[in-house]
Amino acid sequence: MLDTLLKDYSTVPLESVTVWFKAAEISKFPKNGGACVKYKEKQIAVFNFSRQHKWYACQNLSPEKKEMVLSRGMIGDDKGIPKIACPLHKKTFSLETGENLNGELDPIAIYPVKIEDNFVYIGFSE
Numbered sequence: 445m446l447d448t449l450l451k452d453y454s455t456v457p458l459e460s461v462t463v464w465f466k467a468a469e470i471s472k473f474p475k476n477g478g479a480c481v482k483y484k485e486k487q488i489a490v491f492n493f494s495r496q497h498k499w500y501a502c503q504n505l506s507p508e509k510k511e512m513v514l515s516r517g518m519i520g521d522d523k524g525i526p527k528i529a530c531p532l533h534k535k536t537f538s539l540e541t542g543e544n545l546n547g548e549l550d551p552i553a554i555y556p557v558k559i560e561d562n563f564v565y566i567g568f569s570e
């Protein structure tokens with residue numbers, strides 16, 4: 445099951461989006477924090493970087509211990525790169541490329557986000 449889940453997560457570049465999934469109203473996402481949404485079998489962490497007026501989405505699965513925890517991590521900035529720190533062991537990942545910024549872990553999958561009429565949409569490729 446976990447293997448299937450892992451294979452399911454892969455970064456979706458904006459130009460590859462074929463489906464915009466209507467996740468929830470903006471107000472459902474904490475300011476400068478994250479929340480988890482489910483799209484089919486995928487858990488997606490969505491971050492409302494309100495101090496920068498930006499939104500990001502990535503897999504909720506931390507690649508280290510395979511736990512669904514990234515939405516509960518702390519967001520921040522690493523030399524201008526928006527990042528998420530896993531709440532378990534503080535490994536950090538770029539929210540732009542998915543790269544592990546403080547280690548050798550596999551990158552996480554990143555998904556495009558758009559805001560329309562007060563709703564948050566996440567882009568997938570199918």
Ligand code: FES
Pocket residue numbers: 506507508509510511530531532533534535
């Ligand atoms: S489980 Fe996420 S950094 Fe260890």
